[in-house]
Amino acid sequence: MHPFSLSRADDPMKAVTAHALDPQLAFIAGGTDLVGLMKDRAALPERLLDINGLPNMARIEKLPRGGIRIGALARMSDVAADMEVRHRFPVIAEALLFAASGQLRNMASIGGNIMQRTRCAYFRDETSGRCNKRIPGSGCAALHGLNRNHAIFGWAEACVATNPSDLAVALAAMDAIVVVRRQTGERRIPFVEFHRLPASTPERDNVLERGDLIIAVEVPARQEGRGSHYLKIRDRQSYEFALVSVAAAVATDGRRILSARLAMGGVAHKPWRLSVAESALSGASLDDGDALKAAIRRSFGDARPLAHNAFKVELAQRAAVRALQIAGERT
Numbered sequence: 001m002h003p004f005s006l007s008r009a010d011d012p013m014k015a016v017t018a019h020a021l022d023p024q025l026a027f028i029a030g031g032t033d034l035v036g037l038m039k040d041r042a043a044l045p046e047r048l049l050d051i052n053g054l055p056n057m058a059r060i061e062k063l064p065r066g067g068i069r070i071g072a073l074a075r076m077s078d079v080a081a082d083m084e085v086r087h088r089f090p091v092i093a094e095a096l097l098f099a100a101s102g103q104l105r106n107m108a109s110i111g112g113n114i115m116q117r118t119r120c121a122y123f124r125d126e127t128s129g130r131c132n133k134r135i136p137g138s139g140c141a142a143l144h145g146l147n148r149n150h151a152i153f154g155w156a157e158a159c160v161a162t163n164p165s166d167l168a169v170a171l172a173a174m175d176a177i178v179v180v181r182r183q184t185g186e187r188r189i190p191f192v193e194f195h196r197l198p199a200s201t202p203e204r205d206n207v208l209e210r211g212d213l214i215i216a217v218e219v220p221a222r223q224e225g226r227g228s229h230y231l232k233i234r235d236r237q238s239y240e241f242a243l244v245s246v247a248a249a250v251a252t253d254g255r256r257i258l259s260a261r262l263a264m265g266g267v268a269h270k271p272w273r274l275s276v277a278e279s280a281l282s283g284a285s286l287d288d289g290d291a292l293k294a295a296i297r298r299s300f301g302d303a304r305p306l307a308h309n310a311f312k313v314e315l316a317q318r319a320a321v322r323a324l325q326i327a328g329e330r331t
């Protein structure tokens with residue numbers, strides 16, 4: 001294990017300043033991803049700053065007009081069990097409940113969840129040698145290697161990894177906001193802009209900069225929130241990351257879709273919003289599976305499967321239809 005020192009933060013501004021000034025310092029919340037990365041030598045911070053003592057960051061609060069603010073230190077299990085979250089945004093509660101295990105969800109924080117790093121096996125393997133995310137410039141072993149679990153959208157030759165967070169997919173569908181504290185004040189980042197595509201700098205997963213502390217995620221009121229569902233397809237039914245997942249939400253007039261929200265996980269370096277399909281779904285009947293599939297297919301024109309993951313193209317479309325129909329049952 002890489003040696004490190006540990007200190008505890010009790011003041012957000014001091015924590016932000018310490019992080020901004022020290023490139024060898026990392027925040028730690030639940031530690032369920034960071035400690036694993038340190039064991040795999042994919043992260044080697046010399047100093048850990050435990051942020052669990054920071055005030056007012058574990059709350060789940062109602063926002064005016066029906067939104068919800070979730071503190072970055074709220075635990076996954078607490079958010080999944082919160083009655084307001086379950087009632088207003090079932091897609092968020094389900095994305096959390098289908099993730100990891102009960103023990104992990106009790107430890108893992110919301111901020112840490114959206115910051116977790118890819119599960120690409122080459123990235124997690126200290127001996128793999130070629131991984132641009134681990135060692136920039138070293139190449140991508142997955143591009144022509146074992147890439148069954150990798151991206152079909154938005155990848156680059158430098159990296160074909162996917163983002164592993166289930167919660168992130170639900171938050172992208174709901175157009176949540178990531179609230180960040182930094183030395184110069186507060187920054188509010190639209191969720192769909194929080195994670196990055198790999199391009200030529202896959203070592204950067206998101207747009208945060210040194211000295212940025214996530215303090216909360218805000219989910220504005222959405223007319224589609226109540227009629228929402230998270231569908232996760234994986235190799236085994238529990239304790240497994242998604243092969244493909246869908247966050248679907250609809251507002252309806254009877255069985256006719258008025259508006260739809262769709263985001264996918266397991267298909268790209270960031271949660272992948274199906275914007276073209278969302279527009280095409282307007283007016284479609286939830287009972288017309290062919291029409292739903294035709295609308296969803298319109299977002300798959302730019303899918304670029306790799307050698308071992310072409311199955312995801314069909315699987316993802318079927319999953320999206322199913323998730324929409326289940327979401328529609330809740331409206």
Ligand SMILES: Cc1cc2nc3c(=O)[nH]c(=O)nc-3n(C[C@H](O)[C@H](O)[C@H](O)COP(=O)(O)OP(=O)(O)OC[C@H]3O[C@@H](n4cnc5c(N)ncnc54)[C@H](O)[C@@H]3O)c2cc1C
Pocket residue numbers: 026027028029030031032033034035036051072073098099100101104107108109110111112113114115116164165166167212213214215239240241242
């Ligand atoms: C076996 C296993 C299975 C899993 N399965 C799933 C799954 O199916 N689906 C899923 O979504 N996840 C899964 N996970 C991932 C798990 O959800 C994450 O490890 C967890 O959410 C991370 O939260 P944490 O508080 O422990 O973060 P930490 O490990 O403490 O931190 C993770 C990263 O976030 C940074 N960070 C933490 N808080 C903040 C903050 N407030 N501001 C800025 N940076 C911050 C840290 O510096 C670090 O870089 C699994 C994990 C394991 C170990």
Ligand code: SF4
Pocket residue numbers: 118120121122123130131132133134139140141142143158159160161202
């Ligand atoms: S896909 Fe990305 S994380 Fe995986 S080996 Fe290639 S560069 Fe590394």
